[in-house]
Amino acid sequence: MNFIFRGDEMLVRDASAMLPDDAVCDLLGLQAKSLHPVWLGRDPDCRTCHVARDVEPPPGHAFRKLRALLSELGDTAALAGRAFQVAEWVRTHRYCGVCATPMIESDAELCFRCPSCRFVAYPRISPAMMVLIKRGDNILLAQHATYATARYTALAGFVEAGESIEQAIHREVHEEVGLKVGDLRYFGSQSWPFPHSLMIAFTAEYESGDVRIQEDEIADARWFGPGDDLPPIPMVESIAGRLVRANLPGSSEGR
Numbered sequence: 261m262n263f264i265f266r267g268d269e270m271l272v273r274d275a276s277a278m279l280p281d282d283a284v285c286d287l288l289g290l291q292a293k294s295l296h297p298v299w300l301g302r303d304p305d306c307r308t309c310h311v312a313r314d315v316e317p318p319p320g321h322a323f324r325k326l327r328a329l330l331s332e333l334g335d336t337a338a339l340a341g342r343a344f345q346v347a348e349w350v351r352t353h354r355y356c357g358v359c360a361t362p363m364i365e366s367d368a369e370l371c372f373r374c375p376s377c378r379f380v381a382y383p384r385i386s387p388a389m390m391v392l393i394k395r396g397d398n399i400l401l402a403q404h405a406t407y408a409t410a411r412y413t414a415l416a417g418f419v420e421a422g423e424s425i426e427q428a429i430h431r432e433v434h435e436e437v438g439l440k441v442g443d444l445r446y447f448g449s450q451s452w453p454f455p456h457s458l459m460i461a462f463t464a465e466y467e468s469g470d471v472r473i474q475e476d477e478i479a480d481a482r483w484f485g486p487g488d489d490l491p492p493i494p495m496v497e498s499i500a501g502r503l504v505r506a507n508l509p510g511s512s513e514g515r
Contacts, residue, residue, distance in 0.1 A: 261279055261305060261306045261307070261339075262279055262280050262281070262282065262284070262285055262295070262307055262308075263279065263298065263306075263307070263308040263309075263339075263340060263343035263344070263347065264280060264284075264285070264288070264290070264308075264309060264311060265308070265309070265310050265311070265326070265343075265344055265347050265348075266310070266311050266312070266313060266315055266323045267313055268325060268326055268327070268454070268455075269323035269324055269325055269326065270323065270324060270325075270326045270329060270340065270344070271284070271317060271321055271322070271323055272321065272322060272324055272329065273320060273321055273322075274320055274321060274322050275322075276332075277329055277332035277333050277336075279336075280318075280321060284318050284321060287318045288311065288315065288318065290309060290311075294309050295307035295308065295309050296308055296309060296346060296347065296350050296365075298339065298342055298343045298346055300369065300370045306339070306343075308343035308344070308346050308347040309347055309350070310347045310348070310350070310351045326340065326341075326344055326453065326454075327454065330495070330497045330498070331495055331496075331497050337497060338451065340453075341451055341452070341453035342451070342453070344453040344455070345383055345451075345453050345455065345456050346370070346383060348453075348455050348456065349381075349382075349383040349384060349456075353372045353381045356374035356376065356377060356379050356381075357379065357381070358374065358377050358379045359374065359376050359377045359379070361374050361375060361376040361377070363381065370382065370383060383456070384456045385456055385457075385458050386418060386456055386457050386458065387418070387419045387425070387457075387458045387460060388416055388417060388418045388419060388452075388457045388458065388459050388460065389416065389417060389418075389419060389425050389428045389429050389432065389460055389461075389462065390414050390415070390416040390459050390460065390461040390462070390499065390500060390503065391414055391415050391416075391429050391432075391433060391441070391444070391461070391462045391463065391464050392414040392415075392447075392461075392462075392463050392464070392503050392504060392507055393414075393415070393433065393437075393439065393441055393463075393464050393465075393466055394463055394464070394465055394466065394507060395465070395466035395483060396485075397485050397486050397509045397510045398483040398484060398485040398509055399483070399484055399485075399504070399507055399508070399509055400415075400437065400439075400466075400471070400481060400482070400483055400484075401413060401414070401481070401482060401484055401490075401491065401493070401504070402414075402415055402436070402437065402473075402478050402479075402480065402481035402482075403478070403479045403480045403481070403491075404477065404478060404479065405475065405476060405477055405478055405479040406477075410479075411491065411492040411493050411494050412480075412482075412490075412491040412492065412493055413493060413494050413500045413504065414461070414500055414503055414504060415432060415433060415436055415437065416432070416459070416500070417431075417432035417435075417436070418457075425460055425462075426444055429441070429444060429462060429464065433464070435474055435477070436473065436474045436477050436478050436481075437469075437471050437472065437473055437474070437478065437481050438469050438470065438471065438472030438473075439466060439467075439468070439469040439470075439471065440467045440468045440469050441464035441465060441466060441467055442464065442465055442467045443464060443465040444462050444463075444464050445462060445463045445464070446460075446461075446462055447461040447462055447463055447499075447503050447506070448461050448499055448502070448503075449461065449499070450498070450499035452498075452499070459499050459500075461499050461500070461503045463503075463507060471483075484509060485509050485510065486509050486510025487510065488509070490508075493505070
């Protein structure tokens with residue numbers, strides 16, 4: 261099973277989500293040393309790599325956005341996400357970040373070691389909070405400013421150095437929509453390979469404040485209640501989609 265990435269795109273067969281076989285790797289000139297194991301010490305046939313952005317797909321294949329493929333990959337989606345994160349880690353750790361010496365890949369664990377200064381680099385994981393705010397029978401959904409056509413979803417943001425998840429929730433909610441919340445309840449988590457996030461989702465109860473959006477982060481934020489027509493929401497394969505669907509208000513529930 262070969263996961264071949266070009267930027268944030270993955271190589272698949274035309275009009276499908278089927279992965280390329282070994283013959284395609286040969287066509288692309290990918291040698292064994294270019295392909296890295298997705299899991300160390302198990303399933304050696306599951307490999308991953310990044311190719312240059314100017315690489316063209318072989319006949320009968322296409323590079324497609326990984327985000328768009330998730331709904332088609334089924335049980336392979338989580339594995340594709342891990343493969344992307346491993347390939348991205350390999351791509352960005354060819355040299356030591358301390359002394360610029362070429363890194364050496366460990367045979368014992370998934371890490372790179374610097375032979376000069378002994379610096380060790382593991383695949384990066386960036387924790388991010390997500391929170392759906394509830395006020396009685398209403399939920400707050402927001403459209404992020406960085407995606408002009410984005411669906412309406414829960415608030416989200418990265419955890420900063422020195423913060424707990426809970427502190428990040430209170431900070432991000434106040435910064436992005438000017439509200440205070442309480443009664444935080446854990447919902448679930450999901451590895452999200454864009455490029456190396458761990459999404460940790462909660463619900464929270466509205467406490468006070470009027471919606472005041474941070475315009476460089478949020479394009480729109482509105483309360484939706486029973487009987488309201490909902491805007492487009494995230495795909496069900498994402499934790500954001502599951503979080504919103506699990507808390508749909510009143511008569512809209514199960515939509």
